Amino acid sequence: MKEISPDKKLNMLFSLLALVVMWGAWLVAYAVIGNDYILPSFSDTMKQMWKLFGEAFFWKSFGSTFLRALEGWLFAYLFALVFACLSVISEKMRSFLAAFVAVMRTIPTLAITLMLLLWSTPHFAPVIVTFLMLFPVSYAQMMSAYRSVDPKLSEMAEVYGISRKDRIFRIYVPQMLPSLFSQAGPNLSLSLKVAVSAEVLALTYVAIGGMLKEANAALEISRMFALTLCVLILGGLLEFALGFLPRISDRWTRGRTKREERA
Numbered sequence: 001m002k003e004i005s006p007d008k009k010l011n012m013l014f015s016l017l018a019l020v021v022m023w024g025a026w027l028v029a030y031a032v033i034g035n036d037y038i039l040p041s042f043s044d045t046m047k048q049m050w051k052l053f054g055e056a057f058f059w060k061s062f063g064s065t066f067l068r069a070l071e072g073w074l075f076a077y078l079f080a081l082v083f084a085c086l087s088v089i090s091e092k093m094r095s096f097l098a099a100f101v102a103v104m105r106t107i108p109t110l111a112i113t114l115m116l117l118l119w120s121t122p123h124f125a126p127v128i129v130t131f132l133m134l135f136p137v138s139y140a141q142m143m144s145a146y147r148s149v150d151p152k153l154s155e156m157a158e159v160y161g162i163s164r165k166d167r168i169f170r171i172y173v174p175q176m177l178p179s180l181f182s183q184a185g186p187n188l189s190l191s192l193k194v195a196v197s198a199e200v201l202a203l204t205y206v207a208i209g210g211m212l213k214e215a216n217a218a219l220e221i222s223r224m225f226a227l228t229l230c231v232l233i234l235g236g237l238l239e240f241a242l243g244f245l246p247r248i249s250d251r252w253t254r255g256r257t258k259r260e261e262r263a
Contacts, residue, residue, distance in 0.1 A: 040222035048226035058211070065208040066234065069195040072130025073188050079131075080138035088146055097139075105136040109194070113201040122205070126198035133194045134187060141183050145176040185242035189235035196231055 026042055033039050040048075052058045083101075087094035112132060116125040149172055157167050199209020208227055215223040 037219060037221055040225050044222040045225045045229065048220075048222045049229060052223075052226055052230065057206075061207050061211055062230065062234075064206050065195055065199065065231075066192070068126045068199070068207070069130060069188070069192040072127045072195060073134055073191040075127075075131045076134035076138050076191070077187075080135055080142055083139055084142035084146065087143060101136045101139055104132055107132060109133065109197065110201060113198050117202055122199075122202040125202045126195045126204060126207070126209070129198040130191045130195045134191050137190070138183075138187060141180065141187075142176075145179040146172070148179060149175045181242075185239035188238050188242060192231060192235050192238070 023042070026039075030039050030041050036044070083097050087097055109129060113125060113129050116128050120128065153171050153175075154167070157171055162170075196207075196209045196212070198204075199207040200213050202209070203213060204210045208231060212224055212227050215221075215227065
């Protein structure tokens, strides 16, 4: 079993310390404010969270919200990949797409959600909003990863007449994957946050956003905090799980190198 390095242990310790500080700030703030309608107690929030875990509707809403976030993230990633490839192939196409990406980057979330409700349903609107928010981010990350590829390697490949396929899988992909994989977790976590916000605005019924809206209308503040904590925990778990992707890319690159050396 591989031993955890001292640096990683120190990072884990500081991450745990950050959680303790935030928890302590919550306790202090509740003691100072002393008003459950402004800030609920930690114990009441935990009770509400435990109650949520026993509700079938919560798990159905939780799964629906996650699927919407995942759909928006995947569509954004796939479209960004296609447009990034077109931009790499043609500089004119890159200039043409730059205007669309700039517009999508600056569209207000509230405005686009309200307009989408006129054209779609509360079920699909959060998916579209998530896509519109994540697409320009994913596109910019892919273009940044492409620009980070050492130009000397491209020149060398052209001099030695290396095929386009080998250039892609032996030069571009190995150098771009670590950067792209490192952003996968934060992007999916961001898509979850955007999806929940869009669900609140769209009044999506079977959704965490819809449950937040109902709790807000009923002034169930501890329930709102419990739902928010569930989203935070899911986002943290997604970032942690996808944080292993760069290691996979490193192993894939090393495996290809070893196979080529043996050949």
